Amino acid sequence: KQEVTQIPAALSVPEGENLVLNCSFTDSAIYNLQWFRQDPGKGLTSLLLIQSSQREQTSGRLNASLDKSSGRSTLYIAASQPGDSATYLCAVKPAAAGNKLTFGGGTRVLVKP
Amino acid sequence: DARVTQTPRHKVTEMGQEVTMRCQPILGHNTVFWYRQTMMQGLELLAYFRNRAPLDDSGMPKDRFSAEMPDATLATLKIQPSEPRDSAVYFCASGFGRETQYFGPGTRLLVL
Numbered sequence: 284k285q286e287v288t289q290i291p292a293a294l295s296v297p298e299g300e301n302l303v304l305n306c307s308f309t310d311s312a313i314y315n316l317q318w319f320r321q322d323p324g325k326g327l328t329s330l331l332l333i334q335s336s337q338r339e340q341t342s343g344r345l346n347a348s349l350d351k352s353s354g355r356s357t358l359y360i361a362a363s364q365p366g367d368s369a370t371y372l373c374a375v376k377p378a379a380a381g382n383k384l385t386f387g388g389g390t391r392v393l394v395k396p
Numbered sequence: 397d398a399r400v401t402q403t404p405r406h407k408v409t410e411m412g413q414e415v416t417m418r419c420q421p422i423l424g425h426n427t428v429f430w431y432r433q434t435m436m437q438g439l440e441l442l443a444y445f446r447n448r449a450p451l452d453d454s455g456m457p458k459d460r461f462s463a464e465m466p467d468a469t470l471a472t473l474k475i476q477p478s479e480p481r482d483s484a485v486y487f488c489a490s491g492f493g494r495e496t497q498y499f500g501p502g503t504r505l506l507v508l
């Protein structure tokens with residue numbers, strides 16, 4: 284059974300500092316890995332999706348890496364801003380047929396002005 | 397701007413009452429998912445549909461929960477009878493094939 288872990292559960296940084304969020308998963312047989320952002324009281328917004336054959340994806344200040352063999356992904360957010368404050372979740376989809384996403388518990392980020 | 401919509405956004409009900417949550421997936425998407433989010437369990441998949449057919453409902457308590465797609469523009473999740481432990485945020489998401497899922501804003505349910 285796939286398990287996804289995100290450590291730390293919460294993180295507080297001053298504005299301008301780079302953010303590093305970690306995600307680990309136990310079963311390396313994945314189809315893709317996705318990073319989501321969730322604001323309080325809102326749904327999830329997809330940030331980046333990395334296919335199992337890819338090593339990284341970039342979008343603006345966001346960069347996500349994937350090391351499938353070691354079961355790890357890292358989300359980097361450069362030059363953090365107060366607007367980056369949110370909960371970030373990673374989720375993996377199995378390589379086997381099906382669409383079931385297994386989510387990590389999330390990292391709650393606070394960027395202080 | 398295509399979005400997944402969910403109604404109601406908030407629901408407070410008493411134990412034993414029936415609760416129906418509705419979701420309108422993004423037009424053209426062929427997969428629909430129901431998730432539940434709680435502080436203790438995080439996000440859990442309850443059920444998902446492809447081309448309106450249920451493919452996996454193993455995460456759903458079968459005795460009280462049911463999920464249907466009467467047509468391609470409507471998915472429903474029903475709880476009957478509701479219990480306090482069902483209090484959570486219920487999210488619907490839609491997608492196409494095995495690619496990105498787009499989430500709705502959620503229904504916040506409180507069962508007293």
